[in-house]
Amino acid sequence: SQTIHQWPATLVQPVGSPLSLECTVEGTSNPNLYWYRQAAGRGLQLLFYSVGIGQISSEVPQNLSASRPQDRQFILSSKKLLLSDSGFYLCAWSVVGSDNLYFGPGTRLTVT
Amino acid sequence: AQRVTQPEKLLSVFKGAPVELKCNYSYSGSPELFWYVQYSRQRLQLLLRHISRESIKGFTADLNKGETSFHLKKPFAQEEDSAMYYCALSGGGLTGGGNKLTFGTGTQLKVEL
Numbered sequence: 001s002q003t004i005h006q007w008p009a010t011l012v013q014p015v016g017s018p019l020s021l022e023c024t025v026e027g028t029s030n031p032n033l034y035w036y037r038q039a040a041g042r043g044l045q046l047l048f049y050s051v052g053i054g055q056i057s058s059e060v061p062q063n064l065s066a067s068r069p070q071d072r073q074f075i076l077s078s079k080k081l082l083l084s085d086s087g088f089y090l091c092a093w094s095v096v097g098s099d100n101l102y103f104g105p106g107t108r109l110t111v112t
Numbered sequence: 113a114q115r116v117t118q119p120e121k122l123l124s125v126f127k128g129a130p131v132e133l134k135c136n137y138s139y140s141g142s143p144e145l146f147w148y149v150q151y152s153r154q155r156l157q158l159l160l161r162h163i164s165r166e167s168i169k170g171f172t173a174d175l176n177k178g179e180t181s182f183h184l185k186k187p188f189a190q191e192e193d194s195a196m197y198y199c200a201l202s203g204g205g206l207t208g209g210g211n212k213l214t215f216g217t218g219t220q221l222k223v224e225l
Contacts, residue, residue, distance in 0.1 A: 036215075041217065042217055043116065043118075043198070043214075043215040043216050043217040043218065044198065044215035045215075046212060046213070046214075049212075059212075090156065099144060099146060099161065099202045099213060100158050100161075101148075101158070101213060102155075102157075103155050103156040103157065104155065105155055106155075
């Protein structure tokens with residue numbers, strides 16, 4: 001069966017520090033991968049998606065970047081965190097062409 | 113641009129009472145609508161999609177294109193229905209084969225005894 005992992009679960013980082021959140025999927029090949037963010041009082045906002053290795057599309061301009069070094073690995077990064085980067089980050093995967101997203105457990109990021 | 117609006121942050125009902133979680137959308141094309149749910153300490157997961165016209169855990173949702181709504185309904189609320197519910201819209205393909213889901217802000221449903 002397919003599973004999706006995210007880590008860390010919780011992270012507290014100072015402003016200006018770098019960020020690396022990792023997401024891996026098991027039990028499937030060539031999934032679509034997504035990074036969503038949920039800020040307080042807002043819906044889930046799509047940040048990045050990937051349809052293949054090295055293929056990253058950004059939905060909103062921001063201080064973050066994403067990479068997909070392997071088929072089932074998706075990384076969210078930042079060189080210098082801002083206070084506004086605080087939020088709950090969710091990784092998700094789907095079969096190509098499907099609207100059924102499978103979400104990971106999420107990472108709670110607090111930038112202080 | 114596509115948008116999903118869930119006007120209620122919190123909805124509290126008594127066990128056995130009817131439930132209606134409101135969702136309105138804005139999209140110029142032909143939308144596909146979904147409800148996702150997150151139970152306490154569990155992951156966000158798909159509950160139902162309008163195209164399937166199915167009832168899941170007693171919940172149904174009808175797409176009303178005239179009112180641009182996709183409200184989630186259940187005739188008799190159960191305690192285990194307490195969760196966060198998100199309405200989502202799929203309005204078009206992403207470059208390369210993905211599908212973009214636009215989510216609402218969510219409604220926390222609390223079923224009281």
